[in-house]
Amino acid sequence: MKTAVIVFPGSNCDRDIAVALEAVTGTAPAMVWHGESALPGGLGLIALPGGFSYGDYLRCGAIAARSPVVRAVIEAAGRGVPVIGICNGFQVLTETGLLPGALMRNAGLDFVCRDVGLKVETSQSIFTSAYRAGEEISVPVAHHDGNYFADADTLDRLxxxxxVAFRYTSDVNGSARGIAGILNASGNVLGMMPHPERCxxxxxxxxxxxxxFEGLLEAVG
Amino acid sequence: MKLRVIVTLKNGVLDPQGKAIQHALAGLGFDGVEDVRAGKIFELEVAEGTSDAAIEEMCRKLLANTVIENYRIERA
Structure with missing residues (x-):
């Protein structure tokens, strides 16, 4: 599976996800700089990494969501290419509108950096097929703005x-209904605050x- | 042409920063501050004749996240 990692000024988990993708797929991902206007062809996954793109100026992920390469990511997502946004990458995906809602400052105002419990809510997705629905796993978080917000209708629809791909097993940041990760309507875009590439x-x-990543490789080939 | 865009959180969206500021004001001894909502102000210098539609689009596409924020445009 060919993969690509988008690198913004201020990304700091781009190498972590690159190492994880290479470990699982056997092939190093293409690292694509934010100013590029096109992506490599034949991608099985595009990853938007964690970090502080553009210094979190304006709103977390806001400037990155309008960068040239993200226009190509939006177009690829529309064609069904799998896209994962982790942490800052999730913030970018909500700012593009590929995923609904927004990520606000943590309710407790603290930067939270620790392992958290997650409940896998569905195994019916290319990202979660290697887990059992209802399974509890432990994944690290490291964020200041992970408090998921959406209106009640949107939450009901999700x-x-x-x-809802993942939910926190106990409150971490004030997220609505404990949501830690969500999918788009077609199921090819996942945004999550916790960092699977760090475990x-x-x-x-x-x-x-x-x-x-193994489940994704199995699903996408 | 000078413009001011004021971005505020929508009603019903929790504002942890506003709450922290409210508590800090109470800590300084200011009684009776019942609520604080934090927002942003942008001062823009745009070409004369920039259309209202273009200004609205700037707000919707970038300056505000309309999922959580409202915006108001003031012309100087």
Whole structure:
């Protein structure tokens, strides 16, 4: 599977996701700079990494969402190419409108950096097929603005359509209905605040994130 | 032409920063501050004749996230 990692000024998890993708797929991803206007062809996954793109100026992810390469990402997502946004990448995806809602300042105002419990809400997606629905896993978070907000109708729709991928097992940041990760309507775009790429090797202390990438590889080929 | 765009959080959207500011004001001894909502002001210098539609579009496409924020345009 060919993959690409988008690199913005201020991204700081781009190498972590690159290492994780190479470990699972056997091929190093293409690293694509934010100013590019086109993506490599034949991609099985586009990853928007964590970090502080454009210094979090204006709103987290707001400037990155309007960068040239993200226009190509939006177009690719529309064609069904799988896209994952982790942490700042999730913020970018909500700012583009590919995913609904917004990520606000954590309710407790603190930067939260620790392992958190997640409940896998659905195994019916290319990103979660290697997990069991209802399974609890442990994945690290590291964010200041992960408090998921959407209006009640949107939340009902996400839940009703099985588009909540992950939920926190206890309150982490004030997110509406404990939401930690969501899918788009077609299921090819996932945004999540926790960092699965930080728990793929035994040396990380836990490998609960690895199956996300393995399941994707299995699903996409 | 000078413009001012005021961006505020929509009613019903929790504002943890506003709450922190409210508590800090109470800590300074200012009693009776019942609520604080934090927002942003943008001062823009745009070409004469920039259309209202273009200004609205700037607000909708970038300056405000209309999922959580309202905006108001003031012409100087």
């Amino acid at each position: 839940e009703g359509d099985g588009r 793929v090797e035994a040396a990380h202390g836990n490998t609960d994130g690895r199956r996300l």
